Amino acid sequence: MASHYEAPIREPLVTGEKSYHDVTVDVAAPVEGRANKQWWIVFSIALVAFLWGLGCIIYTISTGIGVWGLNKTIGWAWDITNFVWWVGIGHAGTLISAVLLLFRQKWRMAVNRSAEAMTIFSVVQAGLFPIIHMGRPWLAYWVLPIPNQFGSLWVNFNSPLLWDVFAISTYLSVSLVFWWTGLLPDFAMLRDRAVKPFQKKIYSLLSFGWSGRAKDWQRFEEVSLVLAGLATPLVLSVHTIVSFDFATSVIPGWHSTIYPPYFVAGAIFSGFAMVLTLLIIMRKVSNLEAYITRVHIEYMNKVILLTGGIVSVAYITEFFIAWYSGSNYEDYTYLSIGAATGPYWWAFWALIICNFVVPQTLWIKKLRRNYMWSFICSIIINIGMWFERFDIIVINLSKGHLPSSWSMFSPTFVDVGIFLGTIGFFFVLFLLYARTFPVIAQAEVKTILKSSGERYKRLRDSGNS
C-alpha cells in the first residue's frame, strides 16, 4: 500500500483506465479540435438571442424605462428578479471552488472549472441589470464615491443598493482572480501542447509563464487556500447584501430577518441546479464521461437536496411567522394564505411545486443518480427559483399597506426580450469558453487520480500497488 490511504467504500471519481496523459488528452481535445455543426447551431441561436436582448436594452435606454411593464406600485419586477436570479446562479461556482475546497471534497476537482466559469458569466449578466434598470444609466458613475466638482458630493453609504455595487464588483473581481489562478497550470499545458504558432502565442500570454516548479506549486496551493477562505465569506455576504435590498425595507414580506441565510441557501440551490444542467450536457458533448461521473451528479443532487431543504424550512418559517406576527399586512406576503389564493396564485404554486415538491424526488437514490431526471429536475429548480424571486418582489409589492395602491404587473416584450438576451449572452460566453478553455482542471484531477481513480482503487484492492 502506498503512503496514501482511502477507505474502500468510497466510490471512484475517475472511471476507466485513465493515466496522467489520458487526462491531458481528454481535457485538451475540445480545445484542440474544431467546432462541429451542432456547436455552430447552438452558438448562432444564443447569439441571435443576445443580439435581440441588446436591441431591447438599447430601446429601453433610448426611449425610457416606461417601455417595461413596471407601474407606480411595482417599481421592481423582471429587472431585479433577473438580477437576483443570475447572481444566485453564480453562487454555486464559488461554493464549489471555495467551500468544497475548505471541506476537502475531492469530487469538486472535475466540476470546479466550469462552475467558476458559470459564476463569472452569470455575474456578468446580473451586472447588466443594476445599470439598465436605472432611469438615467449614463449617470451610473455617480454611485461611486469619487471626488468631484460638486463640492465633492458623495454617495450615502446607508443604502443596500450601494452595498450591492461593492458586493457585486468585488465578487466578480475575486472570482475572476480565483478562476484565473487555477487556470494557469492548465493554460500552460495547452501552451506546451500547441502546435500552431498562433495558439502557442495566445496560451503563452494566458498562462503567465507558468513553469510548475515546486516553489510555484507550494505558493499556488497557499494562494488557493487563502482565496477560498476569503471567497467563502464573500459568497455569503454577496447574496446577503442582495437580500438586504429587500430585508432592510419596511415592505411586508420583504422585511424579514431570515433573508440573509435563506437567500444564500437559495443561491446555492439554484446555482447547483444550473451547474447540473450545464455539466450533464457537457460531459456528453465534450466526452468527459470519465471525469464527470454518476457520483458527481449524485453529490450535486445531494447538495441540492440539502439547500432545497434549508430553503423549504425557510418557507415554513416565513409562512408561520407571517401568521404568528398577527399583522394584517402579512396576510398578502409571498408566503401566505393570501398569496396562495390571490391573483398570483399560479406564481405561488409554481414556487412550491418547483422548489419543494419536485426536488424531494431526489431522496430516491435511483432518481438522483439518473442523468435524465437530474437534468429535468435541475431545469425545474431554476424555473422555481426564478419564481421565488418574482414572488418575493412582485407579490409583496402588489398588495402593500394601502389598498388604493394595489396593482398587478404584466411584463412587456421588452422585459422578456432583455431576459432572453441575458440567457443568450450567457450561452454565447459559455459556448466560447467550452471551446477555448480547459473545462476540467486537469492539474487538480491529476492530484486525485491515484487516490480516487477507478484503476488505482482496483489495484489497491487487489494488493498489487
Add this chain to the structure above:
Amino acid sequence: MYTFSNRLKIASIVLMIVGILGIGYGFISSPSTVEEAKAMVAADAHGHGGGHGEGHHEEVGTHHEPKVTHHAEAEEGHHGEVAHGQDAATHSSHDEHTLSKLQNRPWAAVLIAAFFFFMIALGALVFYAIQHVAQVGWSPLLFRVMEAISAYLFPGAVILYVFFVLTSAFHMNHLYIWMDPEVMAHDGILQLKKGYLNIPFFLIRSAIFLAGWVLYRHFAVKNSYAQDEANDNTYYRKNFKISVFFLLFFFVTESIMAWDWFMGLEPHWYSTLFAWYVFASMFVSAVTVIAMVTMYLKSKGLLEYVNDSHLHDLAKFMFGLSVFWTYLWFGQFMLIWYANIPEEAGYFLTRIEHYNLVFFGMLLFNFVFPFLVLMNSDFKRVNWFVMMAGISILIGHYMDIFQIVMPSTVGELWSFGVPEIGSILFFLGLFIFVVFSALAKTPSFVAKRNPFLEESKHFHY
C-alpha cells in the same frame, strides 16, 4: 479504558452541591409579596454599588417609575388598534410587574444554565450526525467523545421538560406571559396566537422534539457500539440512514424549539431568523466542547491516534462557526435596527438600554477573540491556544443565552449573582458528572469497525 478520576468526580459533586445551594438561595431570597419587592428595589438603588453599570442603578432608583410604565405600555399596547382593559399606568399593576420580574430571576437563571448545557449535548449530537451523513474521513476517532458528550442529552431533556411542566401546567413562575390566563384574556394580539400559544400544545411539542432527539441518540450510540463487533457494515449503514432522518427532524424541530422556549418569552416579538441564530450558538458551543474534551482525554493518553491535525480541524470549525454566528447575529440585529419598526425594535431597545455591556460585550468573546486567536494555522494546533479560545466562546455563548432570556423575563431588574452562578455551577457539575461517567463506561475509545477509521487514523492536514 477510562476511569472517572475520584478528584474529578468529587469536584463535579461539589459543584452540584454548591450550585443547588446557590439556586436554593435564589428562590428563598426572591420576594413573595409586593412590599418585599419594593423594598428590594429600593435597597438595590440606595445600597451597595458595583453590579453592572451606573446608568442601570440610576434608572432603577430615580427614574424607575416612568420608565417601567413606559415599558409596560410599549410591551402591551404597541399595536395601537388593540384595546385591552389593563391599565398599565396604575401603581398597583406596576408593583406587581416588579414583583413578578424579581420572582422570575431564579427561574430564568435555571433556564439559561439548563439550556446552555443541554444545547452543548444536542449540538454535539448534530455534529455527530453530520459526520455520519457526510462520510467524514477524519472524525471517526472522535466518535466516542461526541457520544459521551451527548450522553447529557437525556438528563438534560428530563430537567428541561420538568422545568416547562412546572412553568406551564403549574404556573410556578411568570417567565411566559402568555401562559397567564389573565394576560391572555386582555391581550388582543396574544389571543390571535392562541392556536399556537397554548399550554397543552406547547407541552406536546416539547415532548415530541425532546423525545425525538433522545431516541436518535439512543439508537445511534447503540449501532455505533454494535458496529465495533460486527463483521460487515450493516450498523454503519443503519446509522447513516437514521442520521439523515435525524438531521431532517432536527432542522424542523429546532426551529419550533427556539420559537417555543425563547421567542415565546417575548410573545409580541418575532423574527424569522431567530431559530437559526439559536442553532448557530448551539453548534459552535458544541464543537468547542468536543475540542476541549478531546484535548483533555488526549492529555490523559486515551486517544492514541488523535493528532494535532484532528485538533486543527476542530479549531477550524470553532473559527468558522464563530464567524457564522456573528453573521447571523449581525443579520438579525442590523435588519431590525435599520428598518426600526416598533413591533420588532423594542426587543433590541431593552437589550441595548439595560444590557449594553452583555449585548455588545458578547461580540468580543464570540467573535473578536476567537477570530484573532484561531486565524493562524499554527495556533490551531496548540492545545492551550484552542483551550483559551474555547473558554472565550463558551463564556460568550452563555452571555448570548443570557441576553436572550433575561431581558424578556427579568427586564431591567437583572443582575448577575448567586442564583445565576449557582445555576451554572450545578449544571456544570451535572454535565461533567454525566459526560465523564459515560466516558468511563466506554469500552473502547476507537470506533473499531467504522469504515472510515483507517482514514481517520492516518489523517494529516
